[in-house]
Amino acid sequence: MRKIMVTGAFGQIGSELVPALRKKYGNENVVAIGHKSKPSEKLMEGPCDSVEVTDKKAFEGKIKEHGIDTLYHLVSILSASGEKNPGLAWNVNMNGLYNALEIGRELPLERIIMPSSIAAFGPETPRDNTPNETIQRPTTMYGVTKVAGELLGNYYFKKFGLDVRGLRFPGIISSEALPGGGTTDYAVEIYYEALKKKSYTCFLKPDTYLPMMYMPDALKAIMDLAQAPISKLKHHCDFNVNAMSFSPKEQAESIKKHIPEFMIDYKPDFRQAIADSWPKSLDDSTARREWGWKPKYDLASMTKDMLEKLAEKIK
Ligand code: SER
Secondary structure (H helix, E strand, O other), X not given: OOOEEEEOOOOOOHHHXXXXXXXXXXXXXXXXXXXOOOOOOOHHHOOEEEOOOOOHHHHHHHHHHOOOOEEEEOOOOOHHHHHHOHHHHHHHHHHHHHHHHHHHHHOOOOEEEOOEEHHHOOOOOOOXXXXXXXXXXXXXXXXXXXXXXXXXXXXXXXXXXXXXXXXXXXXXXXXXOOOOOOOXXXXXXXXXXXXXOOEEEEOOOOOOOEEEEEHHHHHHHHHHHHHOOHHHOOOOOOEEOOOEEEOHHHHHHHHHOOOOOOEEEEXXXXXXXXXXXXXOOEOOHHHHHHHOOOOOOOHHHHHHHHHHHHHHHOO
């Protein structure tokens, strides 16, 4: 890996993955590619650019211009936004990925890393300790594009020998940039509101269990997978990664240990049905076996760290 491009770089994961990659490979060697929103000051410490990934010619032009050999293709319309605008989700998630893979095959690129999601599962999937290989019949457009993306990535590896790798992220919790348009966003918002208002109205029911992961573990997961020796990988674009599972009620209890007056109430909306179609926890033994995946944070250690970081940030 010499020259890296990260699409979706101004989003929740990109905002922290770009600095982590720059620390490892040098600021000038990691290009942050966004769309409309402006990059943060932190991202401006290295090269930033913008492109429509749905425009193959423009996308390819940027990859050539920056001399890229490795692409982290993060850009995606998440589950809740995707249900409001399924056509946009299809276009960005599917056509954007297809363009990335085609460019990767033609140039060629050395490696493409693309996140999938727990949204690649559906209501018929076993929900507890969901196996790596199981029924994948998602009921959201986001999920449809994620399953198709996994299959497409595996196809490009098998058919064209393109080194494409991907992992199924659970809900990601982080303090740098807010997520946008996801069903797991509540698990981030709750910390901000706990500090600002000492109360939060959750859009999921109190006992909705979902798999979650703290950002330092998510960064470790994607960077470790990206660097794993290819000879060790039997899977490519479809690794379950698990860290912790909790409900909004349990998360509120973990916050109350630090902010005793914190109150939560519940007004479930359309996102409840999405959450109810996803796994509660994942069997990630395949990732552990093939590239040594092991998370560090649990709910208690994450809550402590999030509250400390956000208290500093919103002071
Ligand atoms: N965090 C995502 C969402 O809620 C799941 O991958 O849409």
